[in-house]
Structure formats: structure tokens, C-alpha cells
Amino acid sequence: MLSFAFSAEQEDFRRQLRKFAETELAPRYRERAARAEFSFEAHRQLADLGVLGIGLPEEYGGSGEPDPITLGLATEALAYGDVNVAAAPVQVGLVAGQLAWGGRQAVVQAWLPRLIAGEVVAAIAVTEPAGGSDVAALRTEAKKVAGGWVLNGEKIAITHATSAAVGLVYAREPGSRGHDGISCFAMDLGSPGVGRTPTPGMGALPLCWGGLSFEDVFVPDDGLVGAAGRGFAGAMRHFDFSRPALGLLCLGAAQASIDEAAAWAVEREAFGRPLAAFQGVSFPLAEHATYLEAARWLCYRSLWTRESGAQHTQYAAMSKWWPPIVAKDAIEAALVTFGNLGYSIELPLQQRYRDVASYLIADGTAGIQKRIIATAMMGRTAAR
Template sequence: MKETVFPGMASAPATSFGLTADQASFAETTRRFAQEVLAPGYKAREAAATIPLELRRQMGELGLIGVEFPPAFGGIGADHVTAGVVLEAISEGDFNVGYIQLLGSLCGAIVARHAAGDIAAQVLPRVISGESLIALALTEPHGGSDAAALALKAVRDGDTYVLDGEKTSISMADQADLAVVFARTGTAAERAHGISAFLVDLASPGISRTRFSDLGQHAVGRGSIFFDQVRVPAQNRLGAEGSGFVQVMQGFDFSRALIGLQCLAVARVSLAETWAYVKGRKSFGRPLADNQGVTFPLAEAETMVEAARLLCFHTLAAKDAGAPHTREAAMCKWWAPKLAFEVVQTCLLLHGHAGWSTELPFEQRLRDVLGLQIGDGTAQIMKLIIAREALKAVSA
């Protein structure tokens, strides 16, 4: 039986990347959940501006959060390619719900590697089960792309640190119950070497939060977190003092490939729906698909999406192999969100007036993927990283 994402619209083609039997099984389980549970509520979750706890619990029960973590933390010890397969399938049903897996993987990895053993053992099973949600609190009002220019201070006071300052543009700021917070423990002159990371309970006294009114990603939400003399136990510091910046930069290579797959999933679903539409829709007595002016743009989009998708999986495979992949991760991050936006726009236009309607998903998808041309590293920063890596190779 043909599965559908939206009534009358074809689903995305099955995942293919030389998957193992286990990976293919995960892809099928996740895709079924995405199409039967996530896709029908895509617009409703946007209207409610939240991803319900109960839905996160369902994902946790199916083992769809943090699959790459070991069984001791509640995961299954899968590789990073499998994590990408799962995130891609989730995002086919709802781009925004993909953030649950994305944040769980990015923030969870920092906690797993750098938190005290007893803290990691308490926190990670809750994240992987869907009970807890960890936000990444890095960006500040005057330090967007310059992530090392942090002003939020963490001052040691006995067995606690006192945090003062603001984090802004934080995804899921008002929904998360925990945050990995990066703060300055050294001097401003030390730049990246003076930054430390802390696991902070967002119910702590002195914390307040706001939510922004954004163009898209309403179910995720973005906002500021304010810290006013917030006391954090010293044992909640993640790793050595001054090592926080290195921790988050290492994690971004993984998350950038995941973001690429998250955005491309939306493009793939939109393409599948549009091929079905142009095959069935008639104009001047003939299917729209008889016109090369219709099919050629879709053929070009199929080619570009497939190439970008393979790049994302190549990056994850490199991570699994322990090979350098910073350059490839940056390529994923600048290209995939831009490409996804362009593809969804093409699909919207080929649906004519119907595509312009809010009854179809294209307008929401456009708004949702656009934000990731900004968040988690702009295209300009990604190109700087690629250029830096290329010049290293030349000098070597």
C-alpha cells in the first residue's frame, strides 16, 4: 500500500546509501512513525507552537532519540550514519520534530564526554527517553558568528559558579528543561581559551526566558535566556575550565551533517509530492509532466538533492571512521539549507495557486528551512571554514 505524507501526495523515496539490515530496519520504523504520527500533525504543532512531551516520549519508546549513545545511557550504540538515517526519516514527517534528535545528539554528546559520570548517568537516559530536552546556549546578543566573543560570566564561588548575562537566539529556549551553557570563566583577551561549559537546570532561581516571534520553526521556537546571579554546582561544569569552546566546535561537525539531512528531507518529500502532482494534473488536455519546462527543473533538483544528501552521509561515515570531516561538514551546512529552500520554492510554484495556499505544506516548509541558512553557522562562516581547510592542504 502506498504511504502518503499529505492526502493525495506521494511520500519520499526510501532511503538508500548501502545501508545495513539494521539501518534499513531503523529507516523503515522511523519513516512509518513519521508518516503515520508526525506528518498529520505538522501544521497543528506549528499552530500550538510546541512539540508535546507525549510525542517526545513516543519517540523515546521507539528508540528514535540518541541512537548513537551506548546502552548504559539508554541508546543502542549505533553509528553516526544510523543517527543520520533516523533524523532524515523523522524530518520527512515534520522538519521541526527533527530538532529533538538534533539537540539530543549535539548536547548529549557534550554531556556524555565531559560531564561527571553520575551526572551523565542521570541526565542522558532522560534525554534519550524524551523526558528531558537540552538546549544549546552559546549565542549572545553581540556575538553571533563570533562564538568566542562571549560576555556571559561564570565566577567561581566555593563549590558553585555564579552565572550572569544573556543568551539569545536559543532554539527551544522556552521548552527545554536543561541547557548546555557556555560562559566566560577567563578574561576577554583569552577568547576561546577562557570559555567553559556548564549543564544548567533551567528551573534554577535567577533564570528567566523569553520567546521571539519568528517567520518559521514555530513548533521549535527561539528565544533568550537571562541569568541573574544563577548558582550552578561546580560539579556541573562540563570538562576542564577553559575547554568549553573546543567541546562545542567538535560537536558541530556532527550536527552540521545532521542539519543537512534534516533540510534535505523536506526537499525530498516536496519533490516526491510534486512529481505525483505534475503527472496527474492536466493542462491543455495533457499532463503537466509532458512539458520539459516542468520536468527539467525537477530533474535538476533531484540531482542536486541526491548529491547533497550523499555528501551528508559521506560526512557521517567519515566521523564513524575517525577521519577528518570538518570541511565536509561545513559544505553540508551551507549548501543543504539553501538548496532545500530553492527546491521547495520550485515545488510550490509548480503547484500553481494551490501551492501558494496554506492548505498545502510548501509555505510552512519554506519558512522552516529558511532559518537554518542563519542558525548554527551562516553560509559565509561555513565557506571560511572550507577555505581554511583547503589552504591547510595546500601549505601541507
């Protein structure tokens, strides 16, 4: 029989993180969100809770084998208190996972324990000015030289661009085209020739978005992650993990907003009755609660499919385009429920709205995700 139950250990972990989110993260959410600075204080707290090592090798401080469902649970629970801090396990899982299973020993030993301990953060540098979501069109070049590679190029819209110590940089061999010839390199972002440019947005400021430039940056042989010229496939496989995790991140923030709006509707009175007594108030909240629940299980379906080893690219894409929209709409409904107070900076609703809106774009827009889904659908149809 199909079961929607998490293990007892997972439930205990989720409750622990939810309590941490409510008591430790939520009270300072708006304060952190107002600064374009990465919060290492909160990040190290996550490390102490074991969040940053989920599914990573034990010898480096992790929990062991890949565990996408537990990581999704952690992300959702933490986002209830601070959607920006909650991005940490996704980013660490995305970068450290590639290092752990594809990196050379010297680089793994240099960076993985520090990432899991929360001492440093990492960036993944794919997007470029001329390519956007078209990874096959990237232009950053990696020329083979004695002892390593020399990289030249530019990346934009990079999470942790101004705060990361290490980055996974995707670059192609000179003269290569399309997906062929793209490799992944673990680069010390303090290396000579690396430039950083902040690009503050209307939200998600603590994620330190910005651009990276590379001018004759040398990366030693040990910096190659995976096989040379095969980086595209490796990147896509890991994005299939991050997309449902980001969906859950948005939904965690939206659930906090709906819960706050429901409590307010019971407490606040109008025309001698609680707001909750008016269907014009209670029914929209009921509708959004339904959408949140449906979107939540879509994300866990994707993570469960990944854990079982089955193909799940289309589920990951579904989990990225729809849940952020569901979450954004739910936060907007909660904001309206509070009236003018909801729009004010006294409440976290307006901040969550702006922070969650970033995920309408990050990691691929809805249009890109629908293209992935449609391609999978047409491929199955053609194979019949």
C-alpha cells in the same frame, strides 16, 4: 570497493521511521507547526522508537557507541513527515553526547536517562547578542566560587529556550580572551536567576526559539562539562556532527515536497495533457532531484568520515551551507509546480519553506561555513 549501501539494520530502521513519518507525523505537521509549543507527544513517540538514544550509552537507555550515520538516517526519514519533530535527535545528540562523554557522573545520571526517554528537552546556549557566530567573543562570565560557579550574561537565538529543562551554557572566566577560558556548564534552567524570553520566528515555531539570561546563577562543581577553560574545542567538535545532520533534516523535507510535486504533475492536466508532459514542469523537478541526491551524499560523506575517526570539519561545514539552500530551492520549485494551491495553507509546502529557511541561519550561516572551509583549504596549501 567503495560502497554507498547502508547496513540491513539501518535500512530496516529507516523504513520503519519513514512509515512513521508518513502515517503519524505528516497528518498533523501543519497543526503542530502553527503553535510555538514543543510537542512532547511526538517527542515521546520518538523515544519509544529508540530515536533519542542513538549512539548514547546503553546504561542510560541508549543504543551504545556513537553512531552518526544511523542518526543522520533517522533525521532525514523523520523530516519527510515533520521537519520540526525531526530536529529532536539532532538536539538530543548534540547535548546528550557532550554530557555522556564529558559530564560529571551526578549530572549524567540526573539528565541523560530523562533526555533519552523523551521526558525533557535540552538547550545549547552559545550565541550572544554581541557575538553571533563569533564564539570567541562571548561575554557571559563564570566566576569560580566555593562549591561551583556563578554565571552572569545573556544568550539569544537558542533552540528550546522556553521549553528546555537543562542547558549546556558556555561562559568564560573573568578576564580571559578569545577561545581561552571558555567552559561548558550543564545548568538546570529552573534555577533561580534564569530568565527566558520567547523570540517567535516566521517558521520553526515548535522549536521554541528565544533568549536566556543569567543573573548570579549558581552552578555546582558537578555542572562543569569537560575541562575548565577548554569548552570551545568541545563545542566545535560536536557541531561537526550536528551540521551534516541538519543538512539531512532539510533534505528530508525537500524530498517530500519534490515527491508531492511529481505526483501532482502526473495527476493534473493542462491543455489536455498531464503537467508532467511539459518539459517546463518536469525538467525543473528532475534538476532539483539531482541536487538533492548530490547534497544528500555530501552529508553522509561527512558523517561517515566522523564515524571513521578522520578530520571532517570542512565536510561538516559544506553539509551545513549548501544542503539547506538546495532544500529551500527544491521546496520553492515544488510550490510553483502546484500553482496557487501550492501557495495556500491547504498544503504543507509553504510551511516547509518557512521551517527550512530557519536553517539558512541556525548553527552558522553559509558565510560562516565558507570561512571554515576556506581556512581548511588555505591551511593545507600552506602546509605543502
